[in-house]
Amino acid sequence: MKHLASKTLIVALSLCAAQVTAETPKPLKSDEILIDLGAELKAKGGADVNTPSNPAESKNTEKSPIKNAMHASSENKKADADPIQWGYSGEAGPRHWGDLAPENINCKIGKNQSPIDLRDRAAVGTSGLPQLDIHYLDVPLKVLNNGHTLQVNYPLGSYIKVGGHRYELLHYHFRTPSEHKKEGFNYPMEVQLVHKDGDGNFAVMGIIFQEGEDNEHVQTLLNHLPKKVGKQEIHRNVNLNPVMFMPGNTDFYKYSGSLTTPPCSEGVYWMVFKQPIEASAEQIQQMNEVMGENARPIQEMNSRTLLKSWAEQLQEPPMYEFY
Helix, strand or coil, X not given: CCCCCCCEEEEEECCCCEEEEEECCCCCCCCCCCCCCCCCCCCCCCCCCCCCCCXXXXXXXXXXXXXXXXXXXXXXXXXXXXXXXXXXXXXXXXXXXXXXXXXXXXXXXXXCCCCCEECHHHCEECCCCCCEEEEEECCCEEEEECCCCEEEECCCCCEEEECCEEEEEEEEEEECCXXXXXXXXXXXXXXXXXXXXXXXXXXXXXXXXEECCCCHHHHHHHCCCCCCCCCCEEECCCCCCHHHHCCCCCCEEEEEEECCCCCCCEEEEEEEECCCEEECHHHHHHHHHHHCCCCCCCCCCCCCCCEECCCCCCCCCCCCCCC
């Protein structure tokens, strides 16, 4: 799909077909930095209470039980103020997210968590899912490496409508490997488009990558990688509209899930497209070198139902000819 510069891209996705039209409204301008999917726990900096300012203070502390008690109290307060930063390995890994902070409890006990394993046989085919309409503007590229993922932020004005209900696009980000499995397998990469409505409800679209031909849009991102972690960079003359990542076949899975990073809040409307798109092995490797492995393991389905936007078609019995 060729890049459409300085135009609004409007994609109307029905159950099995996509239609693209273009308009030319004035682009919206916003320098607001939008947050990543999930809460980021930031440790507060401070002097090391174990390092005395001078030797005399160290000696007095050793001799005074009162100062020792005050010292211990200070250490406890520092420990309370500095929660462990969540990550993807070790004591900060996904298995421990629910214990790192009280607000992360859903990561541990939630029953509708994401990601999941998408299996056709377990999914319920339907022709009654709400229509999905996509309205994304071309805007200057705002890219951020937040320490967990590469994220492209979007100003207000780009949105999707699900059954007529509007969700604003906040940002899209990447996972290596894919967070959602398909038929029991992780794909090498996934891009997730995060939307939110006026009441704070999330809708996320997932698109998985497989190894294949070079992807010019992934390459655009690789050509403009942030130089510093935690600092957003704005490229006024470059845009990377996520509609370019939409697969040709717009069949998708739908289920009720959660954020895939702390605090793992539930009630997220998930749509994951069935057909993978391609990026080269070299491009996927470069993305992984920047982000590392940043995929949460799959979660149990429990009592949820996985839907698919296409109905199973009755197949005629095969005809055999013998010679």
